[in-house]
Amino acid sequence: xxxxxxxxxxxxxxxxxxxxxxxxxxxxxxxxxxxxxxxxxxxxxxxxxxxxxxxxxxxxxxxxxxxxxxxxxxxxxxxxxxxxxxxxxxxxxxxxxxxxxxxxxxxxxxxxxxxxxxxxxxxxxxxxxxxxxxxxxxxxxxxxxxxxxxxxxxxxxxxxxxxxxxxxxxxxxxxxxxxxxxxxxxxxxxxxxxxxxxxxxxxxxxxxxxxxxxxxxxxxxxxxxxxxxxxxxxxxxxxxxxxxxxxxxxxxxxxxxxxxxxxxxxxxxx
Numbered sequence: 001x002x003x004x005x006x007x008x009x010x011x012x013x014x015x016x017x018x019x020x021x022x023x024x025x026x027x028x029x030x031x032x033x034x035x036x037x038x039x040x041x042x043x044x045x046x047x048x049x050x051x052x053x054x055x056x057x058x059x060x061x062x063x064x065x066x067x068x069x070x071x072x073x074x075x076x077x078x079x080x081x082x083x084x085x086x087x088x089x090x091x092x093x094x095x096x097x098x099x100x101x102x103x104x105x106x107x108x109x110x111x112x113x114x115x116x117x118x119x120x121x122x123x124x125x126x127x128x129x130x131x132x133x134x135x136x137x138x139x140x141x142x143x144x145x146x147x148x149x150x151x152x153x154x155x156x157x158x159x160x161x162x163x164x165x166x167x168x169x170x171x172x173x174x175x176x177x178x179x180x181x182x183x184x185x186x187x188x189x190x191x192x193x194x195x196x197x198x199x200x201x202x203x204x205x206x207x208x209x210x211x212x213x214x215x216x217x218x219x220x221x222x223x224x225x226x227x228x229x230x231x232x233x234x235x236x237x238x239x240x241x242x243x244x245x246x247x248x249x250x251x252x253x254x255x256x257x258x259x260x261x262x263x264x265x266x267x268x269x270x
Contacts, residue, residue, distance in 0.1 A: 001042055005034050006217035007224060010050055014228025017054040018188060018236055020125065020167030020248045021255075025114035028161055029259065032111050032270060042214065045206035046221060052199030053222035054229035058188045061233050078141060088145050089152035089169075089186075090193040096156050104159050111259055111270035117162025118256030125249035128171050136177035140186050143178075150176050151186065155194070162256070165191065170245070180240045188233065 012030045016023040027047050028038060036043045059066060072079035107113075137143055154172025158165035166187050173183025203210075210218070262268040 001036070001046060001214060001217050003217050003220060005036060006046070006221035008034060009046055010053075010221035010224030011228055013047070013050045013221075014054055014057075014225040014230075015232055017051065017225075017229055018058075018166050018191070018232050020121075020164050020170055020245055021252055022114070022118060022121070022162050022164035022167070023051070023054075024109075024158075025118055025162035025164070028109055028114050029111050038109050041206050041209040045202050045210055046218065048198050048202035049218065050221050050225040051195045053225040055191055055195040055199075057226050057229035057233060058192060061230060062185075062188065081145070082141065082143075084145055085143050085148035085186075086190055086193055089148040089155065089190040090197070092149070092152045093155045093158065093194060094197065097159060101159060104161075109161050112263060113160075114162035115256040115259035115263075115270075117160055118252040119260070121163055121167055122249040122252030122256065125167065125171065125245050125252070128174065129244045129246050129249070133174060134177060135179045137173075137182055138179050139182050140189065143182070143186060147176050147178075148186075148190075151178075151190065155190065165194070167245075167248075181237065184236060184240050 008030060009027060012026050013023055016026045024047075031038055031043060031047075038044070069079045069082050073083055074080075137147060151169055151172040154168045154175070155165060157163045157168040169187040169190060170183045173186055174180070178186065259268075259270060263270050
């Protein structure tokens with residue numbers, strides 16, 4: 001893992017984590033281009049830990065909401081409900097990832113499955129955008145535990161690389177009746193327990209492989225991921241106020257189609 005590799009992975013993670021285009025899928029493709037092995041424990045650790053750095057950008061952007069919730073957790077019903085919603089939305093993915101995560105990684109963490117998922121996901125987004133969207137939940141404070149559970153079940157789709165956790169949860173929110181802004185913000189919030197848990201678990205699993213030699217590149221990658229993730233979060237919130245997600249869908253279709261085309265023509269051995 002060179003400094004250049006670390007820089008590229010940080011950029012890719014930060015720019016794609018919260019957009020509905022699959023950060024994991026883009027990281028897998030980037031690792032393939034850089035010649036990094038997905039089976040290497042250090043590479044695995046990097047891709048998970050920098051996700052933790054990206055999620056810190058959410059904590060920073062919404063620090064007032066998170067701090068107010070923490071202070072009022074024992075005194076206000078709304079604060080307790082918000083915290084419960086995050087837990088409820090997190091549990092389905094946590095349970096199924098423990099059961100099936102390693103098998104999925106062994107079989108599907110490769111550029112071609114990712115490309116297929118990108119294209120299929122793009123088509124689903126286009127279909128979802130043509131549906132009549134009925135809003136019944138205007139803000140994240142109006143979300144009930146059952147709503148959170150439904151979105152959490154959609155988040156399970158993120159186990160498949162190339163699907164996009166953001167796309168799954170945002171679309172799930174729209175199907176449930178969230179406004180665009182509420183669906184996007186709730187996707188940000190439920191990423192906090194999801195990605196932090198994955199980061200802590202990865203740190204523990206790779207504690208022997210991550211020697212002091214990796215501190216520098218890992219720090220660089222994490223800082224870059226944090227800064228670019230913060231930019232992406234602010235961009236997406238502004239974007240969804242006036243636009244649909246169709247642009248992201250077409251990006252997924254074109255990018256995934258390009259990977260499949262170069263493979264089919266024998267130009268690139270993905």
